[in-house]
Amino acid sequence: MSKIAVLRLGHRITRDQRITTHIALVARAYGASEVIIAGERDRRLIGSVERVVERWGGDFAARFEDDWKKVIREWRKSGGLIVHLTMYGVNLPDIIHELREKWRSGAPLLVIVGGEKVPGEVFRFADYNVAISNQPHSEVAALATFLDWLHEGKELTREYPGAKLKVIPQLRGKKVVYLK
Amino acid sequence: MSKIAVLRLGHRITRDQRITTHIALVARAYGASEVIIAGERDRRLIGSVERVVERWGGDFAARFEDDWKKVIREWRKSGGLIVHLTMYGVNLPDIIHELREKWRSGAPLLVIVGGEKVPGEVFRFADYNVAISNQPHSEVAALATFLDWLHEGKELTREYPGAKLKVIPQLRGKKVVYLK
Numbered sequence: 001m002s003k004i005a006v007l008r009l010g011h012r013i014t015r016d017q018r019i020t021t022h023i024a025l026v027a028r029a030y031g032a033s034e035v036i037i038a039g040e041r042d043r044r045l046i047g048s049v050e051r052v053v054e055r056w057g058g059d060f061a062a063r064f065e066d067d068w069k070k071v072i073r074e075w076r077k078s079g080g081l082i083v084h085l086t087m088y089g090v091n092l093p094d095i096i097h098e099l100r101e102k103w104r105s106g107a108p109l110l111v112i113v114g115g116e117k118v119p120g121e122v123f124r125f126a127d128y129n130v131a132i133s134n135q136p137h138s139e140v141a142a143l144a145t146f147l148d149w150l151h152e153g154k155e156l157t158r159e160y161p162g163a164k165l166k167v168i169p170q171l172r173g174k175k176v177v178y179l180k
Numbered sequence: 181m182s183k184i185a186v187l188r189l190g191h192r193i194t195r196d197q198r199i200t201t202h203i204a205l206v207a208r209a210y211g212a213s214e215v216i217i218a219g220e221r222d223r224r225l226i227g228s229v230e231r232v233v234e235r236w237g238g239d240f241a242a243r244f245e246d247d248w249k250k251v252i253r254e255w256r257k258s259g260g261l262i263v264h265l266t267m268y269g270v271n272l273p274d275i276i277h278e279l280r281e282k283w284r285s286g287a288p289l290l291v292i293v294g295g296e297k298v299p300g301e302v303f304r305f306a307d308y309n310v311a312i313s314n315q316p317h318s319e320v321a322a323l324a325t326f327l328d329w330l331h332e333g334k335e336l337t338r339e340y341p342g343a344k345l346k347v348i349p350q351l352r353g354k355k356v357v358y359l360k
Contacts, residue, residue, distance in 0.1 A: 015198075018195075018198065018199055019198055019199070019202070022199070022317065022318035022320060022321065023318075025315075025316060025317040025318055026317050026318050026321045028315070028317070029313050029315040029316070029317040029321075030313075030317075030321070052316055056315055056316060086354075087347060088347055088349070088350055088353070088354040088355065088356075089349060089350065089351070090349045090350070090351055091336060091337065091349050092336055093333060093336055093337055094349075123352050123353055123354070124352060126352075128351065129350065129351060129352060129353075131347070131349060132336065133209050133210075133335070133336040133337075133338075134346075134347035134349055135205075135208070135209040135236055135340070135347075136205060136209070136232055136236060137202065137205040137206050137208070137209040137210075137324075138202035138203075138205055138206050138320050138324070140202060140318050140320040140321050140324075141202065141206045141209075141210070141320050141321055141323070141324035143321070144317075144318070144320075144321035144324050144325055145324055145325065145328055145336075148325055148328070149333070153273060153329070155313070156271060156272055156273055156312065156313040156325075157271065157273060157313070158313075160315070166314075167267060167268055167311070167314035167315075169268070169269060169270045169271050169274075169311060169314055170268055170269065170270070170309065171269070171270055171308065171309060172303050172304060172306075172309055173268070173303055173309075174266075174268040174303070175268070176268075
């Protein structure tokens with residue numbers, strides 16, 4: 001399975017800190033290995049994602065990048081596939097098989113998630129503009145559903161090597177064990 | 181198919197406005213018919229959800245409720261099923277078949293989504309505490325994935341009666357038609 005990275009566009013600290021944090025944590029929990037954040041540099045955000053990785057394990061990185069077009073150019077140069085999530089795109093059930101096949105046969109996948117205003121170029125730079133339903137809702141939900149369908153749900157039962165904490169699932173109550 | 185409502189706990193206006201808006205829009209786009217918000221009364225939030233319903237159609241309501249325990253009590257009295265989404269619960273793949281069967285055989289479903297701090301009672305009031313992976317991520321993503329699995333993805337291609345706007349899906353670009 002090839003690498004998956006998520007590119008978050010247009011981050012603004014005061015407006016987006018929680019939403020972008022959710023995007024980063026969803027990227028990690030749904031099987032991406034990196035989130036690249038374009039917009040205002042936000043060290044607190046990177047720090048909070050790094051603390052989650054340190055405690056809960058797995059291989060995941062978060063970083064800033066001022067020049068998002070460079071990220072896209074380099075991704076394309078390396079033969080990767082670029083998917084932009086937008087409510088105006090082709091609906092997920094109509095395109096997921098094609099995308100999954102390309103990804104499984106070795107194309108690293110860059111998933112672009114916009115903020116308030118997405119530059120029109122993004123629609124053209126993307127190989128696929130994909131909608132998670134053509135209804136207005138949430139970039140956090142869109143990212144989760146896209147990655148969940150791509151992995152056919154298998155990301156929900158992954159192991160996280162190097163974790164210090166692990167939840168022992170309970171029908172009622174909370175149980176967390178410290179692994180070392 | 182029985183009714184689905186989403187109960188959002190602990191809403192605070194300054195902290196949660198965007199996250200709770202995402203929760204409400206995800207509830208609508210992923211097949212619930214109501215979101216009930218407990219916490220600070222936030223008319224702007226209700227108004228923005230109502231404007232989405234007015235333009236994009238479908239049958240969906242958003243309302244506030246000061247007494248969230250009353251919502252739970254009444255739901256239980258009416259024979260409904262109560263599911264609380266939490267990273268400490270039973271992982272979705274291990275419980276979805278049982279839940280889907282109960283819901284399909286007629287139990288209205290209340291899905292509880294917490295805020296920062298969830299009172300311990302919620303874990304006991306729920307019939308099921310369900311995790312979407314046992315990793316920390318996002319209540320928005322958790323709600324989306326839960327409803328998506330419940331509907332087996334069919335919610336993404338629903339029609340929205342009464343819509344004034346409709347997206348015509350495009351591989352590139354945006355196309356929206358005005359229906360009346």
